[in-house]
Amino acid sequence: MDMLIAPERLELAEAVRDFLSGTHGPEVLRRLDAGPNRDPALWQGLVEMGLTGLLVPEEHGGLGMGLLDAALIARECGRVALAEPLVESAFVAVPWLVAQGDTSDLATIARGERRIAPAHRLNGAVADGEGAALDSIDPLRRLTTLPADASDDALLLDLGALMAAAQLVGLAEAMLDQAVEYSKIRTQFGQPVGGFQAIKHKLADVAVALEFARPVLWRAAQALDDGIASAAVHVSHAKVAATDAAYLAAESAIQVHGAMGYTYEVDLHFWMKRAWALGGAWGSRAFHLNRIDAAVIGGPHPIGPENTFA
């Protein structure tokens, strides 16, 4: 038993983190918000990192990596509130097409020439689809109406929920970082507000929620990759834990920022809005909690001591 992620698997994610922190800072979010939302140059950068082909099998021109690798990178996309539709096209649609045996588009997806916007009936809309535009509370999400032929496939839902969870973890981490930094520089009553227990404890609670959301996420990614029977329950657990952590991070970060956190000029709102949007996408907390309780109470999910760490 080993719950650590092998260092070589982390290397790519760390390279992606370096790349995104250098090319996708808050000034990019502001620029995209003021303009057309998407930037071909940013997309090209992701293509050149090989990320569009991350899950495309090598014989179709990709890197042939696994869902855990993708989840690690989706988390990085969350950390910078990436606007480009990398995660849903390359990490949700691609493994689903591979599972269907539909390989016709994989090479063009890997080259970044084609993007797939996965449409699932559980969602009320499609991100970066081709239908009529809808307004999202997130100014950098491009929502479109759900097509009539949207899928209700269970694997597609699990892939979408897993990758939303991974982004939510990254979003929560970034919001926690911003709140911690702000609490050190904002002074009231003659001291940094981070010195007050009321503030410290709020952010410590976020750290706890995040610390326990991460391993659940990795477990879900591995379970779905391995195709084990209980994978869907692990995915639901990850989506609930990640959404809880992200909502708590958003609520705490805005509170620590005070009224500044409610303004558009403090960049925090980009992360909060993405978290609120992804919390509802690919199954809300209520949906996933119901999947868990149905599995645990009289369902197929094995319980008992020998299954505690299964």
Add this chain to the structure above:
Amino acid sequence: MRLGFTQSEEQFRAECADWLNAQMAGEFADIRGITTLTEKAERRKEWEQHLGAHGWSCIGWPKEWGGRGATLAEQVIFAEEYARAGVPGRVNHIGIELAGPTLLALGTEEQKRRFLPDIAAGKTIFCQGFSEPGAGSDLASVRTKARLEGNEWVVEGQKIWTSLAHISDWIFVVARSEEGSKGPKGLTFLMMEIDQPGIEIRPIKQINGDAEFNETFFDGARCPADSLIGAVGDGWRVAMTLLSFERGVSTLGQQMAFRNELDGIIAAAKANGTASDPLIRQRIARAEIGLQLMRYGAMRMLSNTDHSKVDGAALTYKIQWATWRRNLGELAMDVLGQAGEVTGSPEYEWGMLPNLFLYSRADTIYGGTNQIQRNLIAERGLGMPREPRGDA
């Protein structure tokens, strides 16, 4: 204790409802149902004046100052019918709920004559100059300065979060009038006309894209030497008196708006099937309980006329409603699922709920954060030791 309403109060209710509905169906139909304070500002000012002209602006004030001398029960009834009829919020709420009552309590006869009838008539819109970039939770650390020059105050400094300053006529300003003073001492409560060269207003954009509040800059702004409430150096006491009115009868109107929001969530849950989900059902039940306990808490708070003791209901009301509504926003999002992300589309009829969610993010911050409220409850209410502070 007497619950419920008398026959004459029920008649008053019918009178309120008839009049409000007639206005909202007729001359002011274009503003019915607006949920922000910024939309159609000019029409909203006309509405203030219309209320004033018909004696419905400040019904709890004495008759001589433009009110009706209405009883508490009547004020409750009016607030309920106001919200029920879909009448938009009062753009002069600072004037009618804060400035007016403060003048009634602490103003001179001349000041009352000068301001109260015009506030009641909707002709004088007030905004509030309390917070500064460096004085938010720590309000007593204000740095805006006022010095007497001849028979005028000259003010230098900056206020922030001045809601609706851009449509206001007057601003009340807590300023440091005693050089070198610190904390709550040496502050004076001034009333200043906004339309003057020494005052500049810049809007601040909120996370929902709206711009209800502003930064207000004072650069040699002036007002007459007697344009103050209370004495020179007594501004902190005046400011605290004013803040105590923030928990007044207006809270009841607010609760009716909350009622409408919760009803909207229940309707959405029934329509999209989440009403059959036990988790959602329980949270709706919790929200209903929370609303009811706020209602009875507010009634008790308003019934209390002995202000010599610390009032537990008054001390706890802010954190209660703010936390309740923040949770209500999250419930709305969980009921809607991904549709909660979609705003302003006719085919998504729950467009108001995502907006409720965004708005409610500010509730636990303005008017004293939840953290400040807890300190007040613990220190003032429970008599616990004061939190250690830095060198302020």
